[in-house]
Amino acid sequence: DTGVSQDPRHKITKRGQNVTFRCDPISEHNRLYWYRQTLGQGPEFLTYFQNEAQLEKSRLLSDRFSAERPKGSFSTLEIQRTEQGDSAMYLCASSLAVVDEQYFGPGTRLTVT
């Protein structure tokens, strides 16, 4: 399968713990996006990478959130000191620079208890 993959698909954690998610984009895509989606809502933009450079971060991305894309390939999203309000689906998408369509991964569903 050459689509966008995310790992893990589900994560249950206790409040205060740190979690890390991984996204593997389509190999030739240099643009990578993270979104967050809560129940009944559309996805909301979190952050954007072009190759390894993080070029935009949403105000939704508090200091507890950090994202990296160290070699311009896979990306990680870490949440420190998780809160119940962090419970959501975290989606990763990738695209080519000259094409507008974004390809989404299956998402990581985070539940903070």
Next chain:
Amino acid sequence: SQQGEEDPQALSIQEGENATMNCSYKTSINNLQWYRQNSGRGLVHLILIRSNEREKHSGRLRVTLDTSKKSSSLLITASRAADTASYFCADPQGGYNKLIFGAGTRLAVHP
């Protein structure tokens, strides 16, 4: 913050009927995109319509765009149970094309 607003929030129809959902947006756009999301396949791009286009077709999908009213509509003809999903409009904003989604229309197609 959400940019597009879909209408209706939910739609329930029988197989074979047509489904129409609408999207309104607030700022100027270069293009508008429609995505479908279901539990089986996640979020999938359906169709893109550019600001200089008024109508676009893809299989059983027809999208229209009215930039004077800042609105778009998605028509699914001859619906199937497999069309049951949430449908979102989204417009790419900024130089990095981040997508701004509406809250979506939940479509249920009954056999």
